Amino acid sequence: MKRLVLLLWCTGLAAQTAGVRNQRTTPGDVAAGAKTFRSHCAACHGLNGEGGRGPNLGAGVFYHGDSDADLLKNISDGIAGTEMPGLFYSPDRVWQVIAYIRSLNEASRAGMQGNARAGEQLYRAKGCAKCHRIGGEGGGMGPDLSEIGKTRSAAHLRQAVVDPNADVRQRYWVVSLTRPDGKRYSGFLMNEDTYTVQFIGFQGELHSMSKRDVKQYKVEKTSKMPSFRSALAGKELDDLVAYLASLRPRGGSQ
Numbered sequence: 001m002k003r004l005v006l007l008l009w010c011t012g013l014a015a016q017t018a019g020v021r022n023q024r025t026t027p028g029d030v031a032a033g034a035k036t037f038r039s040h041c042a043a044c045h046g047l048n049g050e051g052g053r054g055p056n057l058g059a060g061v062f063y064h065g066d067s068d069a070d071l072l073k074n075i076s077d078g079i080a081g082t083e084m085p086g087l088f089y090s091p092d093r094v095w096q097v098i099a100y101i102r103s104l105n106e107a108s109r110a111g112m113q114g115n116a117r118a119g120e121q122l123y124r125a126k127g128c129a130k131c132h133r134i135g136g137e138g139g140g141m142g143p144d145l146s147e148i149g150k151t152r153s154a155a156h157l158r159q160a161v162v163d164p165n166a167d168v169r170q171r172y173w174v175v176s177l178t179r180p181d182g183k184r185y186s187g188f189l190m191n192e193d194t195y196t197v198q199f200i201g202f203q204g205e206l207h208s209m210s211k212r213d214v215k216q217y218k219v220e221k222t223s224k225m226p227s228f229r230s231a232l233a234g235k236e237l238d239d240l241v242a243y244l245a246s247l248r249p250r251g252g253s254q
Contacts, residue, residue: 030100049101145247177209177217
């Protein structure tokens with residue numbers, strides 16, 4: 001019964017707010033929205049909306065509707081077929097979250113520089129495709145970048161290029177171990193427990209080993225990607241970031 005009441009309330013809310021603009025946009029509303037966002041949304045969308053488990057919200061590109069009413073519905077109801085749950089708060093509090101997200105969008109647009117076409121040429125010239133894949137083309141050692149602009153902000157992408165060690169996800173922690181016979185192995189950690197470790201070698205081979213059969217073992221939480229801080233001039237870095245930020249799914253609301 002409670003679920004039915006909640007469904008009817010949310011359906012009524014969507015009908016009432018279609019075409020309505022957010023009225024909770026004062027600096028105080030933005031600050032309050034930031035607090036709610038960081039306590040309930042940041043775990044998936046990043047502390048500053050830069051993306052993570054959930055999409056990047058800072059860029060201002062929303063694939064399930066980009067009007068204020070669309071955002072109110074998606075945040076309140078959740079999005080079917082995705083991991084996005086509903087945030088059951090009063091409309092005023094959700095409007096404050098939307099005001100905060102809009103403030104991130106304005107900051108992202110103001111900070112975006114560079115030429116995406118020139119950045120694409122740099123991507124190829126600097127050998128990025130040896131480790132990264134876009135649209136099925138390239139290597140598999142690094143993350144697939146096909147839709148990276150959807151899930152990461154421009155600021156996060158810039159940091160990843162100049163300081164790869166700043167944010168290394170567990171999928172890219174490096175295992176190094178030596179067997180009693182002296183044979184050495186290394187690769188990206190997949191899983192480990194008290195007794196075993198599983199990892200993918202740098203050539204794509206899968207390993208599963210018992211720790212009792214390992215002589216030396218360590219896990220490094222640093223990135224295999226080199227920093228391009230000194231390899232790119234200022235404008236070149238802007239261009240490369242612009243190209244990466246442009247990599248998004250086809251279609252969707254702009």
